[in-house]
Structure formats: C-alpha cells, structure tokens
Amino acid sequence: MENGNSTPAKAEVLLSIQGLSKRFDDTLAVDNVSLDIHKGEIFALLGGSGSGKSTLLRMLAGFEAPNAGRVLLDGEDVTAMPPYLRPTNMMFQSYALFPHMTVEQNIAMGLKQDKLPKNEIRNRVEAMLTLVKMESFAKRKPQQLSGGQQQRVALARSLAKQPKLLLLDEPMGALDKKLRTEMQLELVEILEQVGATCLMVTHDQEEAMTMASRIAIMAQGRIAQVGSPVDIYESPNSRMTAEFIGSVNIFEASIREDESDSITLESAALDAPVFIDRGVSTPAESTATLVALRPEKVYLSSEKPAGDTNWSRGTVDNIAYLGDISCYYVKLASGQRVQATMANVERRGERPTWGDTVYVSWEASSPILLWN
C-alpha cells in the first residue's frame, strides 16, 4: 500500500477517508477504505464495474450513508452531513442538467441557494461561462446542446460554488473517443486554472493516467494500490494491479540467488535465468514468485543475445500491426506466449514474420517481482 514516494511530503490533506464501509443487503460494496486526498491535486479512483468506486464517491457526496468509518473534509467531520450542506460539488456521469432551465439558470442554481446578491450571481455565472467557453449558449436549454457542450455546462455548474472538493463521476463516460482526449486535457487545464481539488471516478485507465496526479486502484470494494501513474505502471504491488493497468507478461519463477544488490531467478517457462540488477526485499518463507515484464520492455532479435541471462527462444505466433507499434506474440518452447511491442520507427524495415525463430530479451532493470 505504501507507494506515495512521488507525492510532495508536506502536502496538506484536504479529504481524509477513514475506514469507510458500505453494505448493500449482503454485499460489501466498499470495504474499510482509507484514503487521503491532498489540497489541489487531481486524484483518480480507478476500477472496473462493481469495484465500489461509485459507491465511495456517492458516500463522499452524501447520497449514501456509510455503515462504518468517517469522512473528514478540511478537518471537519462530514460523515453524517446531508448533501445540501456539504461543501463538495459533483459532476454527474449523465451531467444531470436541469432540463427545464437554461444554461445560465443551471449554473446559477447553486449560487441562488447560497442567497448571494443578484449581480454577484450574474458576474459569477458569466465568469463560469467564459471559463468553459460557453458564453454564446447562455440562453439555450440543455437538450439543444451537444454532448460535449452539456459536459462543459455541467462542469461550470459544479465549479460555480467554488467547492472545496470537486467530485467527477466518469467525466468522459458519455463522450466519443476523439472528443474525450481533447476534453481530458482541457478539463485538467480548467481545474488547474481554478485550483480545484478534484476526486474523479473512472474505469478508463488512459483517462486516469492522463488527468490524475495520483491514482487509487479499487477492486472488490478495497483499495489495491495508491500512487502516481508511474508508480502504478512501473511498480505494481500485485498481479491484479499489474494486469489491470496495461498489458503484462507473467512467468512463474523461483529464487536461485538472493544478493543485497541483485537477484537471480529461474523459470521453467524461460530458457535462461532472470537476472535483476537491484536488491529486492523477499519474504523469507518462500522462494516462489512471479516475474512481470511489460511488453514494450521486451526486445525481439533474430540472433541470440549476448550474455547468459534474461533471454528466451521462441517462434513468432502472431503479429498485430497497429500502425505506430506492432505487437508480436512469441510462443516459447515451454508453450507460454510472450507479448512484445516494437515501435515502427522505419516505414518498411526488415521485421520478423510469422513462424520465424526469434529471441526475446530484456534489460536487467525491467522485470518486476510480484508475490501474489
């Protein structure tokens, strides 16, 4: 769990979730979750459907009451506070714009509840419309807007009250792929501009990695790992996180030599031993482990690599040409398939083809050891 090495050490904690649990009938949707969100960061809760991430978000907004645990916002216990009193605002996946109100009225809704003076409301609504570049649509009704425009209005509405914490529920869920990538960067820009602290829920790892400074991976109601996108990708702490984010090759292996600054392992699936040039703290009771290798860190060559570690021989089983990269599936003598990706830097270079005998190899720094 301890993997926050890239976050600033003295970051101020804005939201503190302490042992939060939620039970629906017989299923534990959120199971004893503890998290700290720092002021000014964009934090992503990443998980598949049914992982409990949405329930957690709804508890933070006040729509669901937790069965156990506490939520502290800026030091104040808000666990039992109803949603209309909480200093958080949420942008809903469906945007949930009020269909009978214009864009202006939608944005002004929250400000009116605060009983702000009329001209103040007008100024803030205008500022919000400018922020999301929707000035010319102020008098339109939501159903007269496109999906992307509706999203901008929903964002403006949730930012208008200047919430301490902004909650985003699958912010790009209803947009098509192309618009999504555009909006991801724009959303981050807007959030940085207003300096909002933001907690987003998503099932899209690309979205989480693009937008968030820290990510928590959720599975079966629990937090599996918290860390920066680099931490999560390069140092997954379990087979589940490694497989959830990106693709990975996993080999069963056992430890042969365990030195303080290196480790050598043997795997029945590979022809040569695996050598890792860094010390790894290993549990004493067992020598069995898993070696994980990201496909882009696996090299392909037709000649046998120099050295007697970190390689294996196989035949090309399948090739997926994706334009920017090609994805090779190499079948090893042991029957296991290894995935290797190659950037297509030459237009039509000499490449291994189906049925060729090839060698897969990797740097001594690339393999990751997983214990479960």
Place this chain on the structure above:
Amino acid sequence: MVKSPRFSFSKVMLVLGLLFLYLPMVVLIVYSFNASRLVSVWAGFSTHWYGELFRDQQILSAVWMSLKIAFYSASMAVCLGTLCAFVMTRFKRLRGRTLLSSMISAPLVMPEVITGLSLLLLFVQMAQTIGWPADRGMATIWIAHTTFCSAYVAVVVSARLREVDRTVEEAAMDLGCTPLKTFFVITLPVIAPALVSGWLLAFTLSLDDLVIASFVSGPGATTLPMVVFSSVRLGVSPKINALATLIILTVSLIAFIAWYLMRRGEEKRKRS
C-alpha cells in the same frame, strides 16, 4: 403502387366503424335542431330548444354544480394522487409498499356501485357518530369523487415519476437545495405534464360520474349527469339534445386545441 379498388374490405370496415362510433352523436345533434317536442319526429329546423335550455334554471345550476365539483375534486385528487405516487415510486424500502400500491389501484377496478354504496354508508355512520356531514351535498360528492380520482392521478403520475432521472434531483441537492425545495424546483416542473393530464382526467371522470354522485348526494346538490338521467326517464326532452350538442362541441373544441398545442410543441422541438 397497386391501385386499391374503390370498395376494399378495409375501407368498408373503416367507414362502418366510424359510423358505429359517430352516427348516434350525429342523430343527437340533428334532433337538437328539431322544432317538434317529440324527439323522433322531424318537424323542421329550429333553435327553439337552445333558448329553452338557457331558461332552465335547474339545468344551468346543475351544470355549474358539476363544474365546481369537478374542479375541486380534480385539484384535490392531483394533490393526494401525487403524494401517493411519490411514496410508491421513491420509498422503495417502505414496509407494506406493495399493499399500498395495490390498494391505491383497487378503486380503478372496483364497481362504482360498490364504491358509491360504501361511501354512502360511511357518510351516514359519520353523521350519526360525529355529526358531520349533517346533510349530504356538494361536500360529500367532492370527497367521493376525490377518492376514486386520486387513484387515477396516482397511476398517471407514478408512471411519469418512474421515468424521471433521479440524478437530476441529486444534482439539485448537491448544489444546496433541501429535499423539499428540490421537489418544488426540480421534480414538480419535470412532472408537470403528467400533473396536467392527471388533472384533466380527474376532471372528466368527475364530470361524467352518475352512479357515485347519485349515492352520496343529497337534495341540495344535483349534478348534470343526475339531471340528464332523471329527465330522460320522464321522456327525452329536445332540451337535453341541445345540452348534449353543446357538450360535444365544447369537448371537441378542447380536444382540438390540445392537439394543436401539442403539434406546435412537437414542431418547435424538431426545429431546435
């Protein structure tokens, strides 16, 4: 395209069906302009009976009474029916919710005679024990109509409420509206069309009701259907034909206006 024959089966059936539906009304309208006192003998065109109708205080006061009762019952039924619908659709974990919703829809299938009789017995009992209602009249008809109209409104409104996007209400609460305010500012405007159609349905049902009104009314209050029914038993007066013609005219006019407004709204939506 194949040219259809002049008298195809479906065309004939269409004409027959329309005749079946509208011929009685046409006959009624034609005879309302009959000069003769006898309904079945044509004696030339005259608007004599319309004049008679407007001089008949009994019918006019019955029309006014019916409209008043229909207005009050419909308004009351919309309030109660909406409350019921809200409870039925929103309080999923309420104990006895199934019982409540089946009891609310029971008046829809209950024979009117039974509803009327039971309400009459209730009012008599109440008059004996608590002294109210001292005599039956407009108030008792109003209560009786409200009970069964509420059931219709509850069905219409709950159908709409079930389709309302809950997240819109949550968004309002998230922005600082209390649940009560959310109901009035968000939910009510969204379900307004259902409230209007529920009100109109209740109004029509109340205006139309003869059986229940006959049971629970007293000497002081006579609704239009009661007047029509009792006068018909004494022989159909052409006055009633005139009245019926006016009612048909009003109803068709309202239906036409409603259709026109709806079409205009549709076109507006398509344009945007």
